[in-house]
Amino acid sequence: MHGGDIYTEGKLKGQELIDFSSNINPLGVPESFKKSLDEALKNVVNYPDIKYRMVRESLSRYEGINEDLFLLGNGAAEIIDLSISTLKSILIPAPSFAEYHLSAEKWGVHIEYFHMKEKKNEDGTYSMYIDYEKLLQELDGVEGVILANPNNPDGSVLDKESVKKILQHCQKTGKKVIIDEAFIHFTLLEDQSLVKWVNEFSCLLVIKALTKYYGMPGIRFGYGITSSKEMRDEIEKKQNPWNINSFAVEAVKSVLFDDDYNKKSIEWLENTREPFVKRLMGFSVFNKVYRTLGNYVLCELNGITSKEFYDACLERGFLIRNADNYRGLSEYNIRLAIKDKDRNEKLFDMLNNL
Numbered sequence: 563m564h565g566g567d568i569y570t571e572g573k574l575k576g577q578e579l580i581d582f583s584s585n586i587n588p589l590g591v592p593e594s595f596k597k598s599l600d601e602a603l604k605n606v607v608n609y610p611d612i613k614y615r616m617v618r619e620s621l622s623r624y625e626g627i628n629e630d631l632f633l634l635g636n637g638a639a640e641i642i643d644l645s646i647s648t649l650k651s652i653l654i655p656a657p658s659f660a661e662y663h664l665s666a667e668k669w670g671v672h673i674e675y676f677h678m679k680e681k682k683n684e685d686g687t688y689s690m691y692i693d694y695e696k697l698l699q700e701l702d703g704v705e706g707v708i709l710a711n712p713n714n715p716d717g718s719v720l721d722k723e724s725v726k727k728i729l730q731h732c733q734k735t736g737k738k739v740i741i742d743e744a745f746i747h748f749t750l751l752e753d754q755s756l757v758k759w760v761n762e763f764s765c766l767l768v769i770k771a772l773t774k775y776y777g778m779p780g781i782r783f784g785y786g787i788t789s790s791k792e793m794r795d796e797i798e799k800k801q802n803p804w805n806i807n808s809f810a811v812e813a814v815k816s817v818l819f820d821d822d823y824n825k826k827s828i829e830w831l832e833n834t835r836e837p838f839v840k841r842l843m844g845f846s847v848f849n850k851v852y853r854t855l856g857n858y859v860l861c862e863l864n865g866i867t868s869k870e871f872y873d874a875c876l877e878r879g880f881l882i883r884n885a886d887n888y889r890g891l892s893e894y895n896i897r898l899a900i901k902d903k904d905r906n907e908k909l910f911d912m913l914n915n916l
Contacts, residue, residue: 579876580905583883585714585745585858587777588902589827594820595778598812605808612803617814621785624818625757631787633797636805638744638771638784644797645740645767645786646671646708653700653707655692656890659714659742663889676700677890678713686843687853690716690860694724698731706738711756712745715885715897717854719749725756732765738793741768744784747775749855750831757787764790772810774857775827776817783810830902831857838900845913847871849894860885863894871896878912 614634622629635641643665646652651672654662666673676697678690690713701707707728711720720741732739741756757768771784783806788794817823839859842851850862863871872884883897900906 579879579881580908581881582899582901582909583881584779585774585856585899586779587775587827587857588905589823589830590777592776592817592820592823594816594823595813598816602809602812605811610804610806610808610811614806614811617806617811620815620818625787627757627760627787631760631789633786633788633794634806635784635786637773637782638742638769640805641769641784641786641797642740642742644800645769645793647800648793648796649705649738651704653697653704655709655713657715657888658710660887662708674700674704675889683853687839688850689853690718694721694728698728701728701731701737704737706740708740708742710742711754712749712856714745714856715858715888716852716860717856717858719751719754719855722754722756726759729759729763729766733763737765739763739766741766743768744771745774745856746770748831748857750828751855760787760789764788767793772813772817776813776823778813781810781813783813834903834906835900838906841910842898847913847916857900859898859900861896861898863896867893868896869893874916875912880909880912
């Protein structure tokens, strides 16, 4: 269901796998966080501040948003899950992150799906996109919608002006708009986030994470931002106290302002993403390679199923994301994370010999 399972076929069998299934920054844990570990260790003998005032202050300074508007989660997944629980019905794009429909099913929320469209680009890549007029029409039968910016698994971003019309409609009709921006940093688009609209539209909830960009999925920290006190209260009453641990607290205080890490991450993406996509297009095993503004690439296989491809990669020590369980995709779809130059070259060598 998810990428990043290096245990089932790897560590628990004594095998080290090269993981191309999880979309994590290959630069690893920021030095700024490592330097804060002593402080975190000192604090583990105490309960964290139950109001997480220093975390809220750091997030407020980073986002330029009033600290009262933040929801704090044990990973972005917690905020996604609980925000969906506030609805009776929801519109979900296909394909999209599996947790959306799993959370809806868990909370008994009725699901309506709308399918993204596809086009071929001039450079030979493919792109998925939303028909916003159709989306607007399909909103009539539901209480809310969740969209990702960029979308997982294809890496497409939202058209902001089209989304603004959606927000205006939902504001008038009392519907909720949940925007998952867990991968927003990887787009390298300065004005792509919808956070700046949370004060204007109380129907809007934007969700972000530290997990992906800062290379620390084990920390489990994410946050939401909404100007709707009603939504914040409804979510917070379902949360356990002390849901953020002492290490996550120090991570927030340190990594958000790590300019050196951010500079190196931008340099890595600028030098790696486009060449990675172009190299994939040169392998006959891929029928389609999708343009991306994420740190992952969706592909359609040629003459081999995703399960067969997954097994072939696993035999050679590589873990990839079998994407056949995404609604809207097929048994021929896989997703590959973009890693550092060394690991990318190892992947290309493996594909050459497949």
